[in-house]
Amino acid sequence: MLEISGLKACYEDVVAIHHLDLTIEKGEIVCLLGPSGCGKSTLLRVVAGLEKAAAGVVSWDDEDLARVRVHSRGFGLMFQDYALFPHRTVEANIAFGLEMHRRPKPEIAARVSEVMAIVGLEGYGDRTIGQLSGGQQQRVALARAIAPSPKLLMFDEPLGALDRNMRERLVIELHDILTTLGTTALYVTHDQEEAFALADRVVLMRDGRIEQMGSPAELWARPRTRFAAEFLGFRNIIDVQTAKECGWPVPEGETDAVVYRPDGFEESETGAFKGVVVSRTYRGDHFVVRISPTDPAPDLLIHVRWQPVPELGQELRLTIDAESVIPVVGNAE
Structure with missing residues (x-):
């Protein structure tokens, strides 16, 4: 379980997160939703260990992560640009994280085949990234992220570069994959429809604070503030x-x-x-x-x-x- 308590984050003199509390249960998909500058990406980066908190505690299963290095947290992170190796094959890209964890080669090969099947990339293993469509590249990035079986998988607007029709299709597939695997996920987006299609719980943010949170149905049925109603x-x-x-x-x-x-x-x-x-x-x-x-x-x-x-x-x-x-x-x- 991920627990965030009293979290404060700053950029120089600007407070990006104001003493925020949030708990994410294992297997839960939580979307951070809000406009640009609301603090959602900053919150994700603090959880990932890419930014330091000015105050508060981020813990996983009661372990304070303040002194745990990024690569030792066992978390996965997927950005909008995917960060794939363009001249490597699909299999080589997916295997990268497993190789960094020094897994045995037979285990790597088996796991790569397994996750390629999960994301619908069977038969694409020997293709390079440049030979793939945007949607296929997104699947490669997802396969690479889930291959090491992360405790928490984080997404920072991963579908933002795709057209709307592609996003609508892939977000449904992503929900099905994460649910089937029982993956705990923290997902950042500014797109309400994307958040509602994916999340078990939506956290609507404004100016570094939580404006409202609940299931997609709860937020849609009963926005509590004028900001929430207007944003939705x-x-x-x-x-x-x-x-x-x-x-x-x-x-x-x-x-x-x-x-x-x-x-x-x-x-x-x-x-x-x-x-x-x-x-x-x-x-x-x-x-x-x-x-x-x-x-x-x-x-x-x-x-x-x-x-x-x-x-x-x-x-x-x-x-x-x-x-x-x-x-x-x-x-x-």
């Missing part, structure tokens, strides 16, 4: 005072703003939301319709799956189900 792509985030003035539903309890989920609306003659359709965009299984309210409020985006689809200029009255009304704290920046 929610729209219709309305200040609570404006919502009250418009007569829109506002949850009880402490809240600074309210998120109205676009897919929670439906037509109703007695609905509290009134407005005129000003645009509509086809999105395959639904239309995204922009409503200009008659109340003193910003435009609303709603997802329309009903027929007939509202026409431009049409006046609508809408209601929203209670589960689609989410209170959040924090003010707009």
